[in-house]
Amino acid sequence: MLRQRDYSLLGKDGERAVEMGLAAADWYLSEVPRSELKSLMRRSDRIAIRDTLLWLGGLILFAGIGIALWPSIWSAPFWLAYGVLYGSAGDSRWHEAGHGTAFSTQWMNEVVYQLGSFMMMRNPTAWRWSHIRHHTDTIIVGRDPEIAVMRPPDAIRICLNLLAIPNAVQSFTRMGYHVTGRLHPEEATYVPEQEWNKVILESRIWCVIYALTIAATLWWSTLLPLMVIGLPSIYGAWHHILTGVLQHAALAEDVLDHRLNTRTFYTNPITRFVYWNMNYHVEHHMFPMVPYHALPRLHALIRDDLPEPDKSMWHAYRQVLPVLIRQLRGEDVFLVRELPDSAQPYRAELHNMI
Amino acid sequence: MAEWVEACAAEDIEAEDLIRFDHGDFTYAIYRSPNDRFYCTDGLCTHEQVHLADGLVMDNIIECPKHNGRFDYRTGKARGAPACVDLNVYPTKVENGRVFIQI
Ligand code: FES
Numbered sequence: 001m002l003r004q005r006d007y008s009l010l011g012k013d014g015e016r017a018v019e020m021g022l023a024a025a026d027w028y029l030s031e032v033p034r035s036e037l038k039s040l041m042r043r044s045d046r047i048a049i050r051d052t053l054l055w056l057g058g059l060i061l062f063a064g065i066g067i068a069l070w071p072s073i074w075s076a077p078f079w080l081a082y083g084v085l086y087g088s089a090g091d092s093r094w095h096e097a098g099h100g101t102a103f104s105t106q107w108m109n110e111v112v113y114q115l116g117s118f119m120m121m122r123n124p125t126a127w128r129w130s131h132i133r134h135h136t137d138t139i140i141v142g143r144d145p146e147i148a149v150m151r152p153p154d155a156i157r158i159c160l161n162l163l164a165i166p167n168a169v170q171s172f173t174r175m176g177y178h179v180t181g182r183l184h185p186e187e188a189t190y191v192p193e194q195e196w197n198k199v200i201l202e203s204r205i206w207c208v209i210y211a212l213t214i215a216a217t218l219w220w221s222t223l224l225p226l227m228v229i230g231l232p233s234i235y236g237a238w239h240h241i242l243t244g245v246l247q248h249a250a251l252a253e254d255v256l257d258h259r260l261n262t263r264t265f266y267t268n269p270i271t272r273f274v275y276w277n278m279n280y281h282v283e284h285h286m287f288p289m290v291p292y293h294a295l296p297r298l299h300a301l302i303r304d305d306l307p308e309p310d311k312s313m314w315h316a317y318r319q320v321l322p323v324l325i326r327q328l329r330g331e332d333v334f335l336v337r338e339l340p341d342s343a344q345p346y347r348a349e350l351h352n353m354i
Numbered sequence: 355m356a357e358w359v360e361a362c363a364a365e366d367i368e369a370e371d372l373i374r375f376d377h378g379d380f381t382y383a384i385y386r387s388p389n390d391r392f393y394c395t396d397g398l399c400t401h402e403q404v405h406l407a408d409g410l411v412m413d414n415i416i417e418c419p420k421h422n423g424r425f426d427y428r429t430g431k432a433r434g435a436p437a438c439v440d441l442n443v444y445p446t447k448v449e450n451g452r453v454f455i456q457i
Binding site: 024037038041042043099100101104106128129132135136192194195287288289 | 371402408409410412417419420421422424434435436438
């Protein structure tokens with residue numbers, strides 16, 4: 001039988017997690033010699049600028065062709081490509097720049113972070129703190145605000161998520177709070193008070209941008225302005241949802257070892273470019289200071305201490321979907337990832353917990 | 355009354371790096387800057403009490419390994435979210451190749 005869980009940050013499972021010592025706890029770390037780790041943690045403006053120019057160049061190119069061919073059906077593939085770079089690559093840029101690990105020059109991280117936040121409709125300040133909590137309390141029920149697939153899974157929500165509908169609804173609801181000078185009660189649990197004014201100001205600026213975009217759409221009686229700003233967060237979200245769901249879905253909850261609750265999978269170079277190597281997700285959670293471009297190297301270094309990665313997204317979904325279906329039927333099941341013989345075993349106390 | 359405590363050999367710390375130093379009930383972080391100066395701060399991040407010794411020194415900044423919070427280790431000033439509260443800093447001196455901190 002599936003234990004009823006309360007995923008809200010204000011509920012009893014959050015209190016339970018604190019009582020059990022699961023909040024802000026010590027997590028398992030694979031051993032990496034300090035000298036290796038230092039070299040892995042090094043940032044590189046050169047690599048991040050190259051990749052950012054490719055990304056921005058792709059956005060301009062595909063939007064340009066899409067506009068030129070509009071409203072012909074031949075514009076569709078270009079909007080598809082533009083949408084993925086906006087509504088999915090925007091997510092990975094938001095994420096990496098938010099960690100401050102993409103560029104060695106901090107203002108560049110900040111610029112890309114603001115841009116990615118806008119593309120993903122995530123208030124930059126509120127989401128910075130939300131993601132910090134996700135790293136402190138990864139998949140701890142009642143503590144982690146970024147649990148994408150809960151138990152039992154909400155199948156309708158997951159499908160709607162492919163079009164980022166719940167995200168857009170949540171974003172605009174929260175923006176409503178912010179423009180009226182308030183924070184949503186859940187946000188107030190993780191955003192420190194001295195940051196609240198920033199949250200409110202950012203949302204007010206965004207409101208003006210969206211209002212101008214809608215005004216342009218109405219004025220010129222064409223959907224084009226919204227095709228460029230706003231709608232791609234929705235029609236381009238599918239890629240980041242398909243990759244993002246795999247980060248933790250169907251794995252353990254309430255454990256303190258990322259090998260148990262986080263997934264690494266191999267994938268093709270295009271997905272890795274869009275996703276900025278976040279398919280190496282166990283590695284990222286264990287060592288969030290390692291920039292995206294060094295994750296394959298980190299993976300090679302610690303792979304003997306990690307569960308075997310899924311060979312592809314398809315392979316991963318073939319493991320995940322049956323478990324989600326069983327959870328939907330009310331079974332309290334999840335995947336326990338097998339460790340190779342070379343790995344440090346899961347700590348016994350973690351096994352007892354799950 | 356503050357006292358000078360011998361913490362480590364200067365050569366124990368690479369340039370642009372840090373080490374952890376425990377003394378009594380406290381833990382400290384001792385830094386060697388790129389221009390070979392030594393600094394000392396509290397050893398735990400003010401955000402969530404994580405050891406800074408596992409972090410990365412970049413120029414005059416120490417970045418926390420947990421959430422990438424940043425501090426200027428010369429002054430202890432918090433320089434980037436989620437680090438909001440400054441670190442305490444402690445004077446250092448080097449004598450005969452040994453690093454001392456005043457605590
Ligand atoms: S523990 Fe140091 S930044 Fe969070």
